[in-house]
Amino acid sequence: VGANPSSPQASRSSLSDVARLAGVSPATASRVISGADYPVSATLRAKVEQAARTLGYTPDPVARAMATGRSRTIGVIVGAATDPYFAEVTHGVEERARRDGYLTILCSSDRELDVETAYLRLLREHRAAGAVLVGGAFDDSARLEAFRREVELATEQGMEVVCLAPRPHLAGVPTVSVDDRRMMADLTGYLASLGHRRLAFVGPADGFSTSDVRLAGLRETVAALQLPEPMVLRTGFDYHAGRQAAIRMLEDDLPDAVIGFSDETALGVLMTLRDAGVAVPERVSVAGVDSTREAEFVGLTTISIPMRELGAAAAARIIDPAREAGLAREVIKHRIVPRQTTARRVVPAMAAARA
Amino acid sequence: VGANPSSPQASRSSLSDVARLAGVSPATASRVISGADYPVSATLRAKVEQAARTLGYTPDPVARAMATGRSRTIGVIVGAATDPYFAEVTHGVEERARRDGYLTILCSSDRELDVETAYLRLLREHRAAGAVLVGGAFDDSARLEAFRREVELATEQGMEVVCLAPRPHLAGVPTVSVDDRRMMADLTGYLASLGHRRLAFVGPADGFSTSDVRLAGLRETVAALQLPEPMVLRTGFDYHAGRQAAIRMLEDDLPDAVIGFSDETALGVLMTLRDAGVAVPERVSVAGVDSTREAEFVGLTTISIPMRELGAAAAARIIDPAREAGLAREVIKHRIVPRQTTARRVVPAMAAARA
DNA sequence: TTGTACGCGTTATCAG
DNA sequence: CTGATAACGCGTACAA
Numbered sequence: 001v002g003a004n005p006s007s008p009q010a011s012r013s014s015l016s017d018v019a020r021l022a023g024v025s026p027a028t029a030s031r032v033i034s035g036a037d038y039p040v041s042a043t044l045r046a047k048v049e050q051a052a053r054t055l056g057y058t059p060d061p062v063a064r065a066m067a068t069g070r071s072r073t074i075g076v077i078v079g080a081a082t083d084p085y086f087a088e089v090t091h092g093v094e095e096r097a098r099r100d101g102y103l104t105i106l107c108s109s110d111r112e113l114d115v116e117t118a119y120l121r122l123l124r125e126h127r128a129a130g131a132v133l134v135g136g137a138f139d140d141s142a143r144l145e146a147f148r149r150e151v152e153l154a155t156e157q158g159m160e161v162v163c164l165a166p167r168p169h170l171a172g173v174p175t176v177s178v179d180d181r182r183m184m185a186d187l188t189g190y191l192a193s194l195g196h197r198r199l200a201f202v203g204p205a206d207g208f209s210t211s212d213v214r215l216a217g218l219r220e221t222v223a224a225l226q227l228p229e230p231m232v233l234r235t236g237f238d239y240h241a242g243r244q245a246a247i248r249m250l251e252d253d254l255p256d257a258v259i260g261f262s263d264e265t266a267l268g269v270l271m272t273l274r275d276a277g278v279a280v281p282e283r284v285s286v287a288g289v290d291s292t293r294e295a296e297f298v299g300l301t302t303i304s305i306p307m308r309e310l311g312a313a314a315a316a317r318i319i320d321p322a323r324e325a326g327l328a329r330e331v332i333k334h335r336i337v338p339r340q341t342t343a344r345r346v347v348p349a350m351a352a353a354r355a
Numbered sequence: 356v357g358a359n360p361s362s363p364q365a366s367r368s369s370l371s372d373v374a375r376l377a378g379v380s381p382a383t384a385s386r387v388i389s390g391a392d393y394p395v396s397a398t399l400r401a402k403v404e405q406a407a408r409t410l411g412y413t414p415d416p417v418a419r420a421m422a423t424g425r426s427r428t429i430g431v432i433v434g435a436a437t438d439p440y441f442a443e444v445t446h447g448v449e450e451r452a453r454r455d456g457y458l459t460i461l462c463s464s465d466r467e468l469d470v471e472t473a474y475l476r477l478l479r480e481h482r483a484a485g486a487v488l489v490g491g492a493f494d495d496s497a498r499l500e501a502f503r504r505e506v507e508l509a510t511e512q513g514m515e516v517v518c519l520a521p522r523p524h525l526a527g528v529p530t531v532s533v534d535d536r537r538m539m540a541d542l543t544g545y546l547a548s549l550g551h552r553r554l555a556f557v558g559p560a561d562g563f564s565t566s567d568v569r570l571a572g573l574r575e576t577v578a579a580l581q582l583p584e585p586m587v588l589r590t591g592f593d594y595h596a597g598r599q600a601a602i603r604m605l606e607d608d609l610p611d612a613v614i615g616f617s618d619e620t621a622l623g624v625l626m627t628l629r630d631a632g633v634a635v636p637e638r639v640s641v642a643g644v645d646s647t648r649e650a651e652f653v654g655l656t657t658i659s660i661p662m663r664e665l666g667a668a669a670a671a672r673i674i675d676p677a678r679e680a681g682l683a684r685e686v687i688k689h690r691i692v693p694r695q696t697t698a699r700r701v702v703p704a705m706a707a708a709r710a
Numbered sequence: 711t712t713g714t715a716c717g718c719g720t721t722a723t724c725a726g
Numbered sequence: 727c728t729g730a731t732a733a734c735g736c737g738t739a740c741a742a
Binding site: 015016026031034036038059060062065066067069088235 | 735
């Protein structure tokens with residue numbers, strides 16, 4: 001009779017073993033081991049600790065999850081695991097989690113709300129301590145209700161859910177992120193200050209939360225500075241999307257400067273333009289967002305976002321919710337990182353004169 | 356009396372609820388739900404399935420893990436979560452795992468054997484179905500014994516451990532990987548065929564499994580072709596290591612061609628050489644290993660390794676060990692991907708003539 | 711302050 | 727083929 005018959009278990013010792021060796025009841029042993037703030041005499045406490053050491057006892061995480069409804073496990077839900085931005089944030093979560101013996105569960109959603117919903121459910125069933133929603137999302141109204149419901153269930157069950165980018169339809173969920181609107185406004189201002197007037201934005205289709213906000217920031221600034229209407233190319237998130245956009249620009253019309261939704265997209269634009277013989281930054285300036293390592297490698301102008309720290313902060317919030325219970329909406333400072341893909345605009349006449 | 360008091364549980368239904376509604380015993384319900392190959396009459400089976408549907412019942416993974424000693428969870432242990440190679444393999448694992456409702460646990464070890472050991476133990480305690488050891492490792496003899504012991508314990512407990520790169524001191528563990536020695540021999544041959552004689556290798560310190568093997572492959576071929584002794588720069592794994600190595604080469608002496616331990620390293624070399632005004636591939640050829648997306652972006656010559664497929668294969672092996680029980684040491688084919696950072700050697704005289 | 715006993719939700723054994 | 731029932735290892739009301 002009993003479970004787990006096939007495992008030749010290397011004789012792991014259980015809490016009752018510890019209790020027996022220490023000559024106390026399992027309850028007392030539990031109170032000592034689990035660090036409960038329950039009064040236990042110093043004598044017994046010492047005995048239990050000694051016994052635990054002798055037996056090399058380690059609490060069983062699964063049994064604990066069973067009993068407490070909580071496991072030392074953190075889910076991180078990203079749009080694409082291989083995207084450098086997501087990878088960096090995830091690493092931040094993992095490092096912080098590891099410090100406290102938490103396990104990090106990687107959930108890559110292909111930016112599908114349904115997949116996020118399914119993952120959230122799985123995490124809840126596994127009693128994850130919390131979940132980090134790293135990226136933005138499409139405003140997929142058909143799937144949205146199920147998603148919200150799942151977030152609600154998770155929260156009700158005591159899971160900590162943290163957003164690392166604002167989710168418009170997820171009010172009440174603590175969020176720590178940069179100010180996308182302002183960030184893009186700053187970047188636009190920076191490019192304008194270099195003399196660029198005809199701007200282009202390359203990003204995902206309409207309806208993606210963070211992209212929409214960034215685009216709004218761009219448009220506001222363009223309007224305020226009385227620049228011409230910006231070109232908007234909605235080809236996607238990644239490197240390939242950047243390539244496509246660049247090809248379209250090459251066929252159509254070159255702007256003064258291009259802003260990518262992310263470094264990935266901007267890099268796609270950059271490489272494709274250069275391959276086609278377009279001088280960057282002399283003819284066209286290119287800038288991205290994220291400050292991934294790739295961007296550093298090629299000297300791409302970008303906006304610095306503390307990716308690891310964001311991940312670590314989210315993890316910290318999940319591991320110890322009490323500590324940072326206060327702030328529900330924290331804003332991280334961004335910073336423009338000017339590098340070699342942006343430069344003062346060279347007006348055609350001057351260019352001709354120089355040539 | 357009882358556990359989990361604080362959770363306002365959204366009334367999840369349990370197996371006994373299903374059993375009650377179906378008018379059968381929990382045992383029968385379990386046999387139907389868990390898909391055990393245990394005889395249950397069609398009538399009762401239908402009743403249970405109906406009841407489960409009505410209640411929207413889902414088995415509890417934690418309780419299952421408790422009872423069976425196995426959870427639908429796969430650990431993937433990598434050297435650095437943000438390294439593109441590891442990220443890609445991890446994504447492969449995740450995609451395959453997701454298909455079967457498995458969760459992927461990301462374990463980033465900073466290439467420290469101790470961290471790998473600790474993670475392995477944590478995974479075992481959490482009843483992970485298996486673990487994927489993705490990268491190589493330093494031959495850290497002091498820590499090695501504990502590591503091996505942990506692998507052994509994991510295996511004894513029924514976990515599937517799979518290596519995606521040979522671990523010399525882990526005999527008996529199923530491994531699916533490329534042939535590092537031959538791969539590097541091929542690449543060396545390729546560079547030699549372009550007329551390059553003075554080769555350089557940039558990689559981690561001595562004693563790192565995969566690097567040692569690759570270097571051996573290089574050396575063999577160099578000897579066979581009677582090329583001069585190669586330069587070996589042991590600066591590390593990543594982009595920065597490549598930069599350092601390049602700086603040293605610039606100060607010291609430029610080879611005809613540089614091979615990086617990985618694409619990351621090679622890219623560091625490439626960018627730094629170009630920043631310093633060294634023409635690649637005209638003056639120096641540069642090649643890497645992995646065929647990461649980054650390498651594609653900048654047109655780096657490299658060796659193609661099917662990263663996602665490797666991850667997926669490892670996951671498949673863990674999810675369904677019976678299926679592929681046979682082969683314990685599978686070798687994946689590699690392929691040289693010539694791109695724009697390698698070219699036929701231009702001998703100084705010719706270069707002068709051309710200039 | 712300590713101990714007893716039950717429950718978490720399954721699976722597996724053994725008796726019908 | 728079906729059903730009681732004992733585990734799995736822990737946390738925790740409740741009684742002492």
